[in-house]
Amino acid sequence: MNLLELKVGEPRLIKDFSQNQSVYFKLLSLGILPGDEIEIMGKAPFGGPISIKHGSQTFLALRRSEAKQIEVES
Amino acid sequence: MLKQVEATILLIGFPNAGKSTFFNILTGGTRKVSNYSGVTVDVGHGDIESNKNEGLQLKLIDLPGVYNLIPTSYDEAVTVQSLLDLNDYHQADKVVVLLDYQRLEASLSLGLAVRDVVGDENLVFVINKDDESEINAEMREEIKQRTGVQTLSTSALQNNGKVLDDFLRTLSYANKIDLKNKLPMTEESVKYFRKTPELDRISLKSDTEISSTINWYHDKSRDVLEKVIAPKNTKAKITEKIDRFVLNPFFGGAIFLSIFYMIFHALYTWAGPVMELVETAIGGVGELLTGIMPEGLLQSLIVDGVIGGVGGVLVFLPQIMFLFFLLSLLEQSGYIARAAVVTDKLMGYFGLNGKAFLPYMSGFACAIPGIMAARTLSNPRERVATIMTIPLITCSARLPVYILLIGTFVPKQTVLGIFDSQALSFFFLYFLGSAAALVIAKVLRLSFFKGESGNFIIDLPLYQRPSLKAAFMQAWRKGKAFLKKAGTIILALSIVIWVLSTFPKANPDLLVGKTEAQVASISLEQSMLGTMGRTVEPVIKPIGMDWKMGVGLLVSFGARELFVSAMGTLYALGDVDEESESLRQRLINEKDPVTGKPVYSLAVAWSLLIFFVFALQCTGTMGVLRKELGSWKVPLIMFTYMGTLGYLGSWIVYTYLS
Ligand SMILES: Nc1nc2c(ncn2[C@@H]2O[C@H](COP(=O)(O)OP(=O)(O)OP(=O)(O)O)[C@@H](O)[C@H]2O)c(=O)[nH]1
Ligand SMILES: [Mg+2]
Numbered sequence: 001m002n003l004l005e006l007k008v009g010e011p012r013l014i015k016d017f018s019q020n021q022s023v024y025f026k027l028l029s030l031g032i033l034p035g036d037e038i039e040i041m042g043k044a045p046f047g048g049p050i051s052i053k054h055g056s057q058t059f060l061a062l063r064r065s066e067a068k069q070i071e072v073e074s
Numbered sequence: 075m076l077k078q079v080e081a082t083i084l085l086i087g088f089p090n091a092g093k094s095t096f097f098n099i100l101t102g103g104t105r106k107v108s109n110y111s112g113v114t115v116d117v118g119h120g121d122i123e124s125n126k127n128e129g130l131q132l133k134l135i136d137l138p139g140v141y142n143l144i145p146t147s148y149d150e151a152v153t154v155q156s157l158l159d160l161n162d163y164h165q166a167d168k169v170v171v172l173l174d175y176q177r178l179e180a181s182l183s184l185g186l187a188v189r190d191v192v193g194d195e196n197l198v199f200v201i202n203k204d205d206e207s208e209i210n211a212e213m214r215e216e217i218k219q220r221t222g223v224q225t226l227s228t229s230a231l232q233n234n235g236k237v238l239d240d241f242l243r244t245l246s247y248a249n250k251i252d253l254k255n256k257l258p259m260t261e262e263s264v265k266y267f268r269k270t271p272e273l274d275r276i277s278l279k280s281d282t283e284i285s286s287t288i289n290w291y292h293d294k295s296r297d298v299l300e301k302v303i304a305p306k307n308t309k310a311k312i313t314e315k316i317d318r319f320v321l322n323p324f325f326g327g328a329i330f331l332s333i334f335y336m337i338f339h340a341l342y343t344w345a346g347p348v349m350e351l352v353e354t355a356i357g358g359v360g361e362l363l364t365g366i367m368p369e370g371l372l373q374s375l376i377v378d379g380v381i382g383g384v385g386g387v388l389v390f391l392p393q394i395m396f397l398f399f400l401l402s403l404l405e406q407s408g409y410i411a412r413a414a415v416v417t418d419k420l421m422g423y424f425g426l427n428g429k430a431f432l433p434y435m436s437g438f439a440c441a442i443p444g445i446m447a448a449r450t451l452s453n454p455r456e457r458v459a460t461i462m463t464i465p466l467i468t469c470s471a472r473l474p475v476y477i478l479l480i481g482t483f484v485p486k487q488t489v490l491g492i493f494d495s496q497a498l499s500f501f502f503l504y505f506l507g508s509a510a511a512l513v514i515a516k517v518l519r520l521s522f523f524k525g526e527s528g529n530f531i532i533d534l535p536l537y538q539r540p541s542l543k544a545a546f547m548q549a550w551r552k553g554k555a556f557l558k559k560a561g562t563i564i565l566a567l568s569i570v571i572w573v574l575s576t577f578p579k580a581n582p583d584l585l586v587g588k589t590e591a592q593v594a595s596i597s598l599e600q601s602m603l604g605t606m607g608r609t610v611e612p613v614i615k616p617i618g619m620d621w622k623m624g625v626g627l628l629v630s631f632g633a634r635e636l637f638v639s640a641m642g643t644l645y646a647l648g649d650v651d652e653e654s655e656s657l658r659q660r661l662i663n664e665k666d667p668v669t670g671k672p673v674y675s676l677a678v679a680w681s682l683l684i685f686f687v688f689a690l691q692c693t694g695t696m697g698v699l700r701k702e703l704g705s706w707k708v709p710l711i712m713f714t715y716m717g718t719l720g721y722l723g724s725w726i727v728y729t730y731l732s
Pocket of ligand 1: 087088089090091092093094095096106107108109110111112113114115137138139140202203204205228229230231232406538
């Protein structure tokens, strides 16, 4: 399943990234690797971006279309 | 005097790691520091102050933050370029990689990549934001053992830069850095460089190769940090709690709107009383001088020219300072990155990336840093569309004009029970500028700059309690800059305006048997400026303006504040009534010499306001546009479209209101 299908506040491990190079590259740059724990913190209104927590200390936000490209363990 | 030897130190690090904070502390610089990623977008040079008098002068270079050495935007390319240039004119002796303790693993991976390019002997790792000294000597030694790079840990905020300062002064600066390896680069990333890098410095790699390299550095970094403890996560917990509200699907938008409404409301209402004090003081000085100086040209030059012009602008000093104070609080808090999240969807409708919110936000202070901040946008088309619309965002130079005209001509009422009509008009102008920026951006993105949106993946920094001191400092600095402007260009222009509107003297025959007020008005009209003004009058008549306002508009194309100072001088000269000493009173009292009716009405005031919302009246902005876009073409297009919008807008409101 992908990250977007997760509920808010349910931590999961990342399985894989999609092939979209720019999204993958950016996540990688931020130090987000397969096997890391990731959790949705909130979803902006009207289909806006979602904010996530990576590990226990770092936070970031990405669009839903980008979140879809992150596979997480079910 | 002995010639001082120099040594240069480059500051590299993750965005938001604290590079500019250190730079400012060590060099006494004033580079912008804010709690979000991508604040610095250009190179800053400074001399370290603590050893100014020793034989060796250390120079520090502050660079934009990078995640790795593969640029994905123009600002990142600036940093990588400075590494590539190391072998020639841009020589350096040491590189300091600043690691962010709040994201140690990720930022160390950058450190390792830098090590592989410049070698370990001229490199230092400095872990910043270790506010509670959680990292001990053993851990630092461990990192040094595993990476070969000397490692310090400190907190710029707690320690005031001393650890780094002392350390840099004990180093020996024997040899310049030599690039050990070529920098791996993708074809995509090469495009972000201003000048294409020389091929002997880089090696082109495929995307997959680059990705696996970056991945490798992250893995490596995790190995190195096995035994280093992560910071206590109290701050992260607080951030989580706040974000549950701020990024909540229901409250998020409302919080965003209330914050911005509160800022502009406070700006309008709270600074008002201080402004009146300044106004009274300046009026008093004018009166005093009128009393003690003999009547004549000199008195007129000082009282009408200088005090009328410079004083008219100085009145707005409190507002300018207050604006920067409030913006600084907001930027320090960490909210700005969240605001970009909340607005991404909306920005998306208009063809912009949510990241463009950050340059737009800078545009509230001044378009120039805003335009430069657009370097952080990866997508070239989105970037140009953003740049082309930033000058529509209400900058601080419009503030004096808005406050002057609204405060004088919009009747004070309570609207809808809670809103003040003047504050609301003020907020409306800010809103109108931003809305126009978005609409124009949409038009651009549908026509000349079509195409996909770049990605929107942004860091959300931990929230931080804004420092009042830092905000005061910011306000103070901007206030000083404003005073400097008042004392130089505005002063000079006020004198020029005074000369042009005093000479040539009117033909005495015309003045026979006229009242004092008529004499003043005829003299003005017969002056050089009057002749010039009346030449442009036909153009501005349809938007309700007379020749004096025309002169104001003309000079305002140099800088917007000049409108207020020019009006100040002109109306002081035309004014013979001893009672009115402020520009506001003079505007109200100004009568048409022919009809005897007041020149200013609500319609005229709004016509002027709308013109200022749209028109590109700033030579500084034009210069930066030329620099950032590489030619005069786009800046001239912008000048034209914004001027046209201003004129049409003014015509519409004037026709509608009168
Ligand atoms: N807690 C803490 N915060 C710090 C420390 N040093 C800097 N900061 C904060 O970190 C934020 C970023 O500081 P900057 O100096 O702007 O960071 P930068 O590395 O120049 O960022 P970019 O220009 O975006 O690359 C600001 O809000 C600083 O107040 C520190 O030692 N501890
Ligand atoms: Mg910086």
